[in-house]
Amino acid sequence: MWLGWKKLGLEHSLGTRLVTYADDLVILCRKGSAEEALHHLREIMGKLKLTVNEDKTQICTVPEGEFDFLGFTFGRMFSRTTGQAPLGIADRQRRASSAWSKRFMR
Numbered sequence: 611m612w613l614g615w616k617k618l619g620l621e622h623s624l625g626t627r628l629v630t631y632a633d634d635l636v637i638l639c640r641k642g643s644a645e646e647a648l649h650h651l652r653e654i655m656g657k658l659k660l661t662v663n664e665d666k667t668q669i670c671t672v673p674e675g676e677f678d679f680l681g682f683t684f685g686r687m688f689s690r691t692t693g694q695a696p697l698g699i700a701d702r703q704r705r706a707s708s709a710w711s712k713r714f715m716r
Contacts, residue, residue, distance in 0.1 A: 644669045
């Protein structure tokens with residue numbers, strides 16, 4: 611898949627980069643080229659007699675949106691106005707730091 615993408619010159623013409631792990635992939639691309647990149651992905655996958663899982667396939671604009679890949683969530687993790695992490699993240703960091711200090715700083 612990756613080699614075909616590169617041989618067709620899609621990396622340069624669409625300004626894309628493929629990130630793959632086993633049978634999962636993310637296409638990182640310039641703004642406005644996501645639909646075309648998805649079209650080419652479907653074409654290449656079809657030639658390989660493979661299909662794109664439409665339930666898991668989405669076009670996401672980062673940082674406004676977010677997506678999950680390999681158990682991680684990618685997107686904005688701080689407020690643009692305050693510069694602070696959302697409350698849930700700050701709480702988790704505080705708890706982790708507190709648990710670490712209780713365990714190792716006795």
